[in-house]
Amino acid sequence: LAQAAANYETVPGAAGSGQVKVGDKVIEAPSATLTAGGHKFDEDSTKKIAAFKKELGEAMKAAGYPSKADPAKINTPLVVAILSVLVLYVTMVYGPIAAMLVELFPTRIRYTSMSLPYHIGNGWFGGLLPSISFAMVAQNGNIYHGLWYPIGIAALTLVVGLLFVRETKDVDIYARD
Structure with missing residues (x-):
């Protein structure tokens, strides 16, 4: 969300769970596992994160957030x-x-x-x-x-x-x- 320049609020939830609410849509945040070296996510986690980012992007677009700045409006x-x-x-x-x-x-x-x-x-x-x-x-x-x-x-x-x-x-x- 910070990369998309969107304000957000962090609220306490159940341990080990995470959700993102954009408009009326609630998206479950994936839990990820690092590889043995601890420098990157394992393959399954990488896929979950990519799917989460895609779903989040679609929800933000549906809620009216622009995907990027419009140069004509600068x-x-x-x-x-x-x-x-x-x-x-x-x-x-x-x-x-x-x-x-x-x-x-x-x-x-x-x-x-x-x-x-x-x-x-x-x-x-x-x-x-x-x-x-x-x-x-x-x-x-x-x-x-x-x-x-x-x-x-x-x-x-x-x-x-x-x-x-x-x-x-x-x-x-x-x-x-």
């Missing part, structure tokens, strides 16, 4: 305008960040001190954003729930920046012999 000028504004915001951040990072660290450790947190932040927090956001959506069932991760990271960054990053206006950035 407001292309608005999408381009929003993306342009977002790019402008990013450039407003990346311009001053270089100067600020240079002023934060002494010359002898500046390159490592700038590079390590910058790349850890971009790599871990930015690189894992799709995985963490999708996991949040899959767990919660709300297709917008994954937005809480970047909002939380931005809020955490604001708090850390306000409390721990010092003013660097009068810092001498040149190396001394």
Whole structure:
């Protein structure tokens, strides 16, 4: 359901059972068994999962869910305008960040001190954003729930920046012999 961008709700049921209700139709979710190596499903489970996905797709189509986005309904000028504004915001951040990072660290450790947190932040927090956001959506069932991760990271960054990053206006950035 998360792959189909459909909101859903998880409700408790009998142990070992699962159902999906789309409109008035109730579909039994299959129980699957992994192979001996534990890396993929056995052949019978694979067939059950494929049949479940097919039945779920048909039920969603019957309930009025589109199978894919209609390109004719996309407001292309608005999408381009929003993306342009977002790019402008990013450039407003990346311009001053270089100067600020240079002023934060002494010359002898500046390159490592700038590079390590910058790349850890971009790599871990930015690189894992799709995985963490999708996991949040899959767990919660709300297709917008994954937005809480970047909002939380931005809020955490604001708090850390306000409390721990010092003013660097009068810092001498040149190396001394």
